Amino acid sequence: METNKLTADPATGRGTTTGPALFDGPRTRAALGTARNGFKLYGALGTTALLAVAAVAGSGHPVNTFMWVRAAxxxxxxxxxxxMTVSASRGSRRAFERVRSVSVVMPIAIVGVDLIPGVCPLWYAVVQTVCMLPVVRVAFLTRSPELRAAFPGTR
Structure with missing residues (x-):
């Protein structure tokens, strides 16, 4: 079993702890677990949105290609x-940085495109916005003190 090491951070000169203990803390595990669950909830809501698009199309109402592709x-x-969140919970800094970035950009892009007049009906924009709520939560979680401490070089 690897032990923690105290090394000097080249940028600040202060000592930093590295090793598996950063990911073994209860707060870190809880935050990463909540992030994983957030993406599970997002997937469930996204699947529900896909089923809603199928139901609307099946009832004879218009559904455009954009809605089908996005919902799928x-x-x-x-x-x-x-x-990626599972990889981050195993210590992958690269995966953590990707999750951190995507969780901010994705809700802005999804909701922003849905708000362009004529792209999709209002009900679909509302459904997609609801789907983004767990992702927004992950965006805030990835900026928490616990996860910043677990990934110390992350901006």
């Missing part, structure tokens, strides 16, 4: 984000 892709993206 977003649950798949949830799987990838969950896997």
């Amino acid at each position: 892709l977003l649950p798949l993206i949830a799987v990838l984000l969950h896997r």
Whole structure:
């Protein structure tokens, strides 16, 4: 079993702890667990949105190609984000940085595109906004003191 090491941070000259203990703390585990669950919830909501699009199309109401493609892709993206979060919980700084970035950019992009007039109906924009709520929570979690301490070089 690897022990923690105290090393000097070249930028500040202060000592930093590295090793598995950074990911073994109860707060760190809880924050990463909540992030994983957030992406699971996002995937479930995205799947529900896909089923809603199918139900609307099945009832004879118009559903455009954009809605079908978006509704089909977003649950798949949830799987990838969950896997990245699992990698981050195992210590992958690169995965953590990706999760951190995507969790901020994705809700802005999804909701922003949905608000462009004529792209999709209001009900679909509302459904997509609800789907983004767990992702927004992950964005805040990835900026928590616990996770900043677990990934000390992250900006």
